[in-house]
Amino acid sequence: MTLTVSFTINGAPVSTAVHPETVLADVIRDEFQLVGCKVGCDQAVCGACTVLVDRIPMAACSTFAFEAEGRDIVTIEGLARPDGTLSAVQRAFLDVQGFQCGFCTGGLILLVTALLERDPDPDRATITDWLGSAVCRCTGYLAIIEAVETAARLNREVAA
Amino acid sequence: MTSSEPPPLVALRGRQRIAPFALVRVGDTAAAAEAALAGAVPMGGGVDLVDRMKFGERIERLMPLSGLALGGVEATEGGLRIGATTTYAALAESAEAARLAPAFARLVGGVANPRIRMKGTVGGSVMSQKPNFDVWPALMALGADLVFADGDGEARLPAAALAPDERRLLLAVEVPAGADARFAFDRSLRPIVSVFAGREAATGALRLAVGCAHQRPLLLRLAAGETDVAAAAAAALPPPKSDGLASSTYRRRMVGVLAARLARILPGPDAAS
Ligand SMILES: Cc1cc2nc3c(=O)[nH]c(=O)nc-3n(C[C@H](O)[C@H](O)[C@H](O)COP(=O)(O)OP(=O)(O)OC[C@H]3O[C@@H](n4cnc5c(N)ncnc54)[C@H](O)[C@@H]3O)c2cc1C
Numbered sequence: 001m002t003l004t005v006s007f008t009i010n011g012a013p014v015s016t017a018v019h020p021e022t023v024l025a026d027v028i029r030d031e032f033q034l035v036g037c038k039v040g041c042d043q044a045v046c047g048a049c050t051v052l053v054d055r056i057p058m059a060a061c062s063t064f065a066f067e068a069e070g071r072d073i074v075t076i077e078g079l080a081r082p083d084g085t086l087s088a089v090q091r092a093f094l095d096v097q098g099f100q101c102g103f104c105t106g107g108l109i110l111l112v113t114a115l116l117e118r119d120p121d122p123d124r125a126t127i128t129d130w131l132g133s134a135v136c137r138c139t140g141y142l143a144i145i146e147a148v149e150t151a152a153r154l155n156r157e158v159a160a
Numbered sequence: 161m162t163s164s165e166p167p168p169l170v171a172l173r174g175r176q177r178i179a180p181f182a183l184v185r186v187g188d189t190a191a192a193a194e195a196a197l198a199g200a201v202p203m204g205g206g207v208d209l210v211d212r213m214k215f216g217e218r219i220e221r222l223m224p225l226s227g228l229a230l231g232g233v234e235a236t237e238g239g240l241r242i243g244a245t246t247t248y249a250a251l252a253e254s255a256e257a258a259r260l261a262p263a264f265a266r267l268v269g270g271v272a273n274p275r276i277r278m279k280g281t282v283g284g285s286v287m288s289q290k291p292n293f294d295v296w297p298a299l300m301a302l303g304a305d306l307v308f309a310d311g312d313g314e315a316r317l318p319a320a321a322l323a324p325d326e327r328r329l330l331l332a333v334e335v336p337a338g339a340d341a342r343f344a345f346d347r348s349l350r351p352i353v354s355v356f357a358g359r360e361a362a363t364g365a366l367r368l369a370v371g372c373a374h375q376r377p378l379l380l381r382l383a384a385g386e387t388d389v390a391a392a393a394a395a396a397l398p399p400p401k402s403d404g405l406a407s408s409t410y411r412r413r414m415v416g417v418l419a420a421r422l423a424r425i426l427p428g429p430d431a432a433s
Contacts, residue, residue, distance in 0.1 A: 001182060020222065021178040023210070042176055043211055047275065057275045062210040066183060067224070111275065133275035 007068040009034070010078025018065040025049045025060035027068075028075060036076035036106040040135070047134030050107035051075050057114045057133065076106030079113065088154040089113050089147075098147030100138030108134050112148050121152055176214035184223040189230060189331070193309030195223055196329040204245055204284030207276060208293075230283070230331060233257050239337040241307075244283025244330045249274065251282060261340040267298055267347075283330045289322065289376050292351045296322070297369035297377035301356035302339045307332040320369075320379040344426055346418040352406045353414045357422035360384075364428060368393055368419050373400035373411045389423040390416035 006015040009032060016031055028037045028051065037060050040048035044062035051060045052074040053067075079087045089112050092098065099105040108131075115122060115130045122130070127148050131141060184200040186192045196202055200223040203209055213219060230245040233254040240260040242251060251257050252269030271294050272280065285295040286306065299306075299319035306317045308328040319333070342359035354371035364384030371377040380396045382389060394416035402408040 001180070003183065019180060020183040021180050021213075023178070042214065044207060044276065050275065056278050058279060059275060062207065062214075063279075064206065064210070067206070067226070115274075130274050132273035 003066060005065055005069050007071050007073055009073045010075060020066060022065040023061055024063040024065050024068055027065045028060055034075045034077050038103055047107045047111060048104050050110050052110050052114060055114060055117060057111045076109060089151040092151035092154055093147045096143055096146045096150050098143045104134055104136045108144060112151060116152055116155060120155060178213045179218045181219050182221045184221045186223060189228050192223060192225060192228055193329040197327055202329060204281030205279035207280045208284055208288040235260055238334060240335045242282050242333050244332055245281050248277035248280050261335050263340050263343050264298060264302060264335060267294060267345055282333060287330055291374060291377055292372050297356045297371040298345060299333055300369035300379045301358035301367050302335050302343050303358060303367060305334045306330060307334060342426055344422045346422055349414055353411050355415060355418040355422060357426055359426045366423055370415055373415060390420035393419035
């Protein structure tokens with residue numbers, strides 16, 4: 001049995017045939033070749049596969065493709081402007097080197113994007129609570145926390 | 161594949177296969193209740209279900225509950241009613257929950273992480289009946305009711321009376337008014353043990369719900385005035401499991417330690433009203 005699911009991905013409306021048991025990560029990676037969505041633990045724990053679904057961060061490895069019907073999906077490939085200008089969160093991660101191997105970085109940047117959309121000036125406790133949604137085996141998280149605070153500042157500077 | 165080709169990288173991706181299933185779409189709660197009784201498996205956030213299916217559990221027919229009017233948090237005459245598809249995040253952020261059940265809302269706002277809290281639902285957490293999940297034992301300690309679809313109406317069940325093979329659709333949970341003021345929890349030893357405590361208003365008895373230590377969370381009741389809560393709780397506990405995390409003996413002792421701590425901070429029966 002297959003079903004057709006329609007949604008937007010990085011702004012583009014798409015329709016695709018999926019099996020009920022297909023997970024969103026497989027569609028994103030295999031159908032749309034958006035391989036910035038990494039599958040790590042495959043159990044909704046590590047956060048490497050995080051994408052934004054209607055601006056909510058979700059583990060694409062553990063979300064069925066049919067759940068995407070009518071929704072707006074953003075992957076890491078969709079964050080920069082078409083002219084290549086990086087988002088504030090992407091710039092902040094680059095500026096403070098909030099990554100090492102990079103496997104978790106796409107998911108983390110989307111997660112932090114969602115955090116700052118909800119809370120433009122999060123305190124440390126809020127930041128660490130949110131970073132509990134992602135596992136980074138390289139940095140020890142301090143550089144990531146700095147990246148979040150830097151992104152919040154960049155956003156404020158743009159707004160000012 | 162010839163021997164000169166590199167091995168496929170796919171082995172690094174840890175992909176678990178999910179067995180095929182049929183999707184059951186329903187338009188309203190009554191249809192969902194009927195389909196559930198006929199064997200369709202309800203899906204709230206799917207966090208637990210997807211995990212189980214990846215580990216080999218076969219589900220023939222899956223019924224997503226999204227789109228049904230089963231969410232929301234509202235004050236009722238009896239207390240606080242929380243719709244089954246309310247996410248942890250929606251509950252934690254609810255003004256009604258902050259007013260009527262602040263300790264429970266704080267618990268729910270602190271489990272897992274924001275990404276899980278925005279998808280996992282109260283109903284899914286309860287109905288999974290997993291020993292490590294926090295909502296069901298918390299509801300037991302609060303003396304809460306589970307509200308199921310039953311025929312054309314609703315059936316209420318004390319949280320602790322949930323049967324392992326319950327097939328009815330959970331509509332909501334109801335936290336009795338005032339119960340939250342006599343509720344406390346300790347998750348500091350999770351996933352070895354977790355303890356949720358509530359003081360009964362009328363009797364002063366202590367309700368202790370114990371998570372992580374058995375196949376399913378369970379509820380103990382200690383009479384008011386118990387002077388050695390640690391010993392009484394440990395003695396009343398059915399044999400806890402032993403596993404790679406902790407021995408049965410350790411779990412039993414820690415349930416006593418946490419229960420005694422909670423009993424000390426809970427207001428006594430006099431403060432109940
Ligand atoms: C990284 C991670 C960390 C976690 N940490 C915690 C934690 O600290 N504390 C904690 O408590 N949990 C934790 N969890 C578990 C998580 O809270 C649960 O998996 C989630 O709440 C389940 O809710 P759901 O809506 O996704 O359930 P689903 O997966 O949709 O359903 C679970 C079960 O309930 C049944 N069901 C769902 N809704 C209904 C209904 N209305 N009526 C009848 N049956 C129904 C389903 O058929 C299924 O059997 C964690 C999970 C992850 C991945």
